[in-house]
Amino acid sequence: MENKLHVKDLTISFRTSNGKVQAVRGINFDLAKGETLAIVGESGSGKSVTSKAILGILAGNSILEGGEIIYDGQDLLKITEDEFHKIRGDKIAMIFQDPMSSLNPIVKIGKQLTEAMILKGKARQRESKEIFNKYLKQLNRRMVEALANGDSAKAAELTKKCNDFNKFEYKHLELEGAYNVARHAAEEASTEIASILFEIEKNALHDGIYRIKQVKEKAKDSINPWVVSDRAEELLAQVNGWVSEDATDDPAKLAAMKNALKRSTIVKGLKGRTSFEYTVAALTKIKEILDEALTLKQPNFFAMGYYLTFSGEKEAPKMASIPELNTYLRGYLDDHFMLSFIADAKEALIYSAQVCKKEMKEAVDCLRMYRGVFENENLDKKAAYDAHKAIAKEVMEALDPMSTTKDSLVYTFGSGMKTEIDKYFNGIVKNAAETARYDKQKAAYDALVAKGKTPDGEVVPASLTDLEFVRNTILHQIDRMIAHCEGLVAATETRDYDAETVALIDFLKSNASGVVNKVTKSVAKAKAIKLMEEVGISEPRKRYNQYPFEFSGGMRQRIVIAIALAADPDILICDEPTTALDVTIQSKILELINRLKEERNLSIIFITHDLGVVANMADRIAVMYAGKIVEYGTSEDIFYRAAHPYTWALLSSMPDLDTNEKLDAIPGTPPNMIYPPVGDAFAARNKYAMKIDFERQPPMFQISETHHAATWLLHPDAPKVDPPKIITDRIARMKAKRGDKE
């Protein structure tokens, strides 16, 4: 399975007035696509800190001691804040424990849902424009380099082709934009009419007149050559004539009727009157027309754009059906433009790849050459910075300008490496200062002690940068880069240029649509309402205009989930999402998260202190204690074959429906992480602790392919210990229960 996220040796501590708190002490895990990983542990075990590190929102006093979080080829601990903006929320989203504190109490729900969409939409529009122009220019340049061979006529022809592409692409978007607006209006009007009719039937129509007016406007908007065209007049007749039909000849009666309509917010009083009957009939008719329009297929606007721009015709040819029209247009486009354009683009791509291969090889040589500088134990400042400059330049040059996917490893290499070099040389200065401070304070402290006084407070130990560690990180970065570049060079032979050409053209198309497709308020609203429906909020249109306090706890959590999903993230981090909710709501929210995971193929990190909750959710579970993962495995491994005493303790301290014996509470409290224990951190609370548990930290023992645990009990020389009776009993009981059911 594809790995989305890879956390390696992550170590985080916090600077506090009492000393350094070691919150996370070297944890490793990875997250596959479409998988739920649950991280379980007591408060203070470092589970939330881990999730915050992934999102880059650690508190200001945190120190990243080491390790890496690899997402999409880049190390999230090394990238800049600007780069993080593109990941946080867009790619990795988070749901917090308390929905009330993650919503703004004085802003309407609708605004909170759409705010980010609109802002991001604007930014994306600008970005798309830049990208489209840049790539088209590059493509043009490479085409000329690859095919023209100095022939200026050929070059001009190629340039014209690119310009043509630009031109009809614009037409395409114009057409498609108009179509989308109309179709969207038709969809909205149809659903709204359905709900009005339903409410009329139930005698509970609110704001009748206002809503019917709105529907009329919406229905009008849906008139478009490709949505409602043939029946446009019929539709207009229904829209405009829905009251006047009953007007008879008596203006007084008509006025009275209109008044009645205006006055009553509930149309109840209208039943039986002709105008009312007529309204219902008109709405039904409009709905029928719209529904029919909605079944129509979407024309190929891309091809149509070309046809309308270059064939000289003002309108698309008349065809019996849209699929037929599409075939015709597609054929026209392929014959006149597309096939030759694709062939040329492919040539350009191959040429570009060859150029890059050469440059990539040069970059590898350069990397190899300068690696020596960093192998030296005492780095020379000038040499190090010069080497970095040279390497970064070479590596950046080797990037293929035609590649549509950003090679983020290469992209962030320069800045990442510079950060480390800065750290090294700053470290030299800072270490000296810190040591001096510590020595001075310690001397003063000792002098006081020697006098027999008890000084208040303690001397804060010197916080030193591990220079060796930093230097090794730099070497590691270079090695990884070399491996990466060599991998790319090797891959050039096996690349599928046909597929890449198509991908490139699709990429251009999607960026072009990004330029034209504005995220307006109404588009964002439609998207938000769709999302609200998806997360199970009834009457989303009404709810859209409410404030957070008008929502119950479960509904609020749904809104937070909807906001998190608005950007269509890859990874969703749920930090105790149901702890503040009660059983029924908890169950509903968990079902919702599970359903969304299936539908969107999300990867989820689910953080909780309650093992009971995750049995349903998790594919794999990692149990954390005192900043370390003490056991991880599939959820069956953890629940049926738990091996670590801490997992046993967690399992046996919660009652289930058949528990009658005394609960096995875990005695004591978690250790103080300013001075973490030398041995196993859980030893002091562990009734199975052996002598070695207090002296040495246990390594991760592998139990099965998926199941690992860090406890000395698994050592071959350790005495055999069975899990507590309360757990084995429960497993047996569960088995019996299931057996009965099957």
Next chain:
Amino acid sequence: MSNTPETLLKVDHLCQYFGFTRAVDDVSFEIKKGEVFGLVGESGCGKTTTGRSIIKLYNITSGNIYYKGIRIGAGMKSYKDDIERAKNEYKEKVANATPEEAQRLKAELDAYVADRKKAMNEAKRDLKECDKAYSAQQVAEVNAKYEPLMNNANPELVQEYRNELRKAKRARLSSQIQMIFQDPIASLDPRMTVREIIAEGLIIRGERNKKVIDEKVFEMLERVGLVREHADRYPHEFSGGQRQRIGVARAIIMNPELIIADEPVSALDVSIQAQVINLLNELREEMGLTILFIAHDLSVVKYFSDRIGVMYFGKMVELATSDELFAHPTHPYTKSLLSAIPLPDPVYEKNRKRIAYDPLVEHDYSVDKPTFREITPGHFVSCNDEEFARYQAELN
């Protein structure tokens, strides 16, 4: 149910309205001496309000609360409603009645209103007098104990007699009911030391002897698993589980018979939850406590309670012993609630189906209103005639 142990608390048609919100609507139950009565339901169903109404944190709207047979809480709305209704009926009837008949009706109305008003005044008087009567009784007991000794009393004994007398005068029936709150942080005053927090109740009830107070505080601290040294610390110096222990110590120092535990473990980590539950269990055995246990975690409630009442939107929908309730859930809401409990068993969990509950779909109460009925001995369900028959058939 009548010949089982003494009824400690009786809640009789309790209603608690906040404006138009019917937080608790016509809830009745009894708690026997020495049992743990669990109250479950989703948030906002009125279980906490019920607890708070019992301890008189709210003025109840209508209904009665009896503690050891003495009325300690009563609401006036039902009496007023009765009078209002009678007056309306009278108006309707009198509109087309002969003068003689009208006179008779008027007399009837007057008699009824007088009766209701009398009952209302009685309730009011009970509320006023219950504590007075209790403290008078305490005073009498103290007098009976010390008066014979007063003839040749030394000053110390006189002092002791005075102390006891003062405490007896200040005694209140309601101090026998104590509450443990959900949030261990918010329910402890951050500016008071643990000693002050725990001793506060004793001081209010007239204890002035520092030595006695300290003794008692230390005893309570040790009883809940803390140590003497903790007495001079402030609440923020404790972890969540320890804070909840302080809350427990504060409640039990008054030597209560009934404890209302309002979600005492919901805010705690799972491992700490077990510590607090075990503590409550021990105290219950040692002190013979009766506990009204309010929680939404059904596994914990099942583990801890003898009988359980299920609430839904202010109404009690089902009440039974905990084994019976979990073995034969009858009301559709209870079924839905039980189906939502997560269990530590992945294979079972992956196939678990939650049963949805929608009162409009499940019940047709348009004609026949539901009442709270006993289906099998000790098992009560809110249902109407048709459902009553159906549920009984289901259980047999």
